Structures are given as C-alpha cells and as structure tokens.
Amino acid sequence: MFAFGLALFSLVLLGFSGAVVTVAFHLSRYSVPGDRTALVRNIFLAGSAIFFFAAVTAFTMVPWNELDSLR
Amino acid sequence: MLALHDNERVHGAYRKTWVVFATSGALALLFALAPLVLLVLTPVLSLPAAPVSAPLVTLVLMLWWWGVWTGAFFAFVNYYLDVFVITSERVIRIEQHGPFSRTIAELRLERVQDVTVEQHGILPTLLHYGNVRVQTAGEATAFVFRAIPHPIKVKEVVMEAHREALMRGPGPHAT
Secondary structure, eight states, rough: HHHHHHHHHHHHHHHHHHHHHHHHHHHHHTOOOOOOOHHHHHHHHHHHHHHHHHHHHHHHHOOOEEEEEEE | OOOOTTTOOEEEEEOOTTTTHHHHHHHHHHHHHHHHHHHHHHHHHTTOOOOOHHHHHHHHHHHHHHHHHHHHHHHHHHTTEEEEEEEEEEEEEEEETTTTTEEEEEGGGGGEEEEEOOSHHHHHHTTTTTEEEEEEOSSSEEEEEEEEEEEEHHHHHHHHHHHHHHHHHHOTTTT
C-alpha cells in the first residue's frame, strides 16, 4: 500500500511542480515595465510552497500499515 | 520582459477587465469549497464516511487545493498576460492564448489612421469596458484589443501618443 501510495504521490507531486514552474516562468518572463507580475508570482509561489510542504507532511503522517488492515 | 528601444517611454499598459477572469475565478472558488461542503454534508446526509485516517483526508485535501490553486493561476496567467501597451513609438498587443501559445503584434504610431471605441451590451456599459480598434492606413484588418476598462481614455492616450509621434517625426526604428 505504501509503495503504491508513494508512486502515486510522487507522480502527482511531479505534475503539480511542473505546472508551478510553468506558471512562475510565464510570470517572470512576460512582465511589462511597471506592472505587478513579480508580486503575483511571489504570491503564487508562496501558496504553492505551503501546499507542497503540507502535502508532504500529511503523506509522512499517514499510517500506511493500518490502511492495509482496513482493506 | 517587454524590450523597449532607447528613449522609448511607456504611456500606459492596459489589461482586460476583471470581468473576463470572473468566471474562472468563481469556478476555482467552487472547486475549492466542494470538499468542505462534502465533509459537512456527510453526517447530515448519512452518507457512509470512508474509514480513512485524518492525515489521509488532509493529504487529499492539500493535493486538491494545490490543484485548484495551480489551475486558477493558469487561468489567471492566460488573462493577466494579455496586455495592450502604448509607448511613445508604437502600440503593442500581447495576447496569451494558452500556456505555450503567445502572439505579439505591434504597429508604429505614425501609421495610425483611426481609433474606434466599441461598447455593446449591458455589462460593458455599466462596468465601463469595451473594445479599442486601431486602424492603420491601407491595412485590411484593424488592431483590436477587447474588453479594455475605460476604453475612451485609452483611445485618448493612443491619439495623444499618435500626435506626439507625428510632431517628432519617424525615429531610427521606423520601417
């Protein structure tokens, strides 16, 4: 169960991280002089970091062994 | 970053009205609230609650909200990176069509022949947004930027920049 969960979690993390990098790249590269793109990018990255660490923390706290007994 | 020529000044950079993003924003909010509604409704509707541990629910919630957050920003980038820039030398229209599709068009201010403002409908009239159409001499298709807030003021900025460009004469970057 843990191996399956880890594989799935890693895939999801990889996908979301790729999407985060894509959005941050666009906001960095395509700004216009005087706009607030940098602020928007920082807010987005801060939120993504919070969700990332919360997800990783929650994953490490899941009792995978007990889930096997629930099946 | 937009590359400006030497001595080129930006008169204004205009983005589409917030109304354009409102649907995507509302949808993102609905998706964000959906799991909370499900959690609240589960005991009320006597739905069989799955025998899962709190960390697993937290994990699923965090991943769900992260997905909604990223999806909302994808939609926001699509909206926010559509920009209409008026400089001292040219008018630049930048349109983001998706994560990997972008169009940048520009025209020299000296070639501007006519600027038209279009406001059709109840929402554009009440919320003061509309289309700005810039026509150049001899071009079949006009330069159009849609759903701009306060399009009449934008039109005035374009006309003023056009007058200044004509008085200054063609610069080193004129073609």
